[in-house]
Amino acid sequence: MSETSTVIIVGSSRSTGNTAELAIAIASKLKASIIDLNQYQIAPFDYEFRNRDDDFLTLMKQVLSFDRIILATPMYWYAPSAIMKTFMDRISDLLKVEKDLGRQLRSKKAALLGTGCDAIPAACFEQVFQLTFAYLGMAYQGMLYASCEKDFVHDQHLLAIERFTESLHAE
Known part of the structure; x- marks a missing residue:
């Protein structure tokens, strides 16, 4: 079985914050590439598609x-x-204008990394992504x-990181 190539897209207000630290920990286990959305100029979705530059x-x-x-x-x-919501909104461009690119999403696997100060995330947080991925x-x-x-204290999350990456390898 060939290894799945993985990219982690980090969308946070801080390029070196907790989310980036979690992404780095996962990337090292999966040999994944990381993209920081802060390094790109991505305009909000526009029904007229005037943001194509x-x-x-x-x-x-x-x-x-x-x-x-x-x-x-x-x-x-x-x-x-x-910044993540803007990125996700722009996927509409792939459904309306760049349909050939949009169709390529159908063959992809998807996952989510989240951080926050709540002990357990609200169900609605993950649901946004689950429904988006299902739609695509x-x-x-x-x-x-x-x-x-x-x-982010890496040692506190070692077991969860291990389990998560193992589950991705299993699929």
């Missing part, structure tokens, strides 16, 4: 070269970060949530 389509062409796409975001007010025809492989009261 930003980085979104170029980024998506790169992302679609991977078998598995893991989105990583902190949970802000029970929802993804603004992507095979959802689950979520790893790391509760971080202040800073």
Whole structure:
């Protein structure tokens, strides 16, 4: 069985925050690439598609070269970060204008990394992603949530990281 190529897309207000730390820990186990959305200029969705000169389509062409796409975001007010929500909204471009690219999502696996200060994330947080992945025809492989009261402490999450990466390898 060939190894699944994986990309982790980090969408957080802090490029070096808890979510990035969790993404790095997972990436090292999966030999995954990491993309930081803060390094790209992605405009909000526009029904007139006047935003086509930003980085979104170029980024998506790169992302679609991977078998598995893991989105990583902190949970802000029970929802993804603004930068992650903007990225997700722009997937509409792939359903309306760049349909050939959009169809490629159907063959992809998807997963979610989340961080936050709640001990357990609200169900609505994961549901946003589950429903989006289902709509896009992507095979959802689950979520790893790391509760971080202040800073991400790697040792506190070792077992969860191990279990999560093992479950991804099993599928």
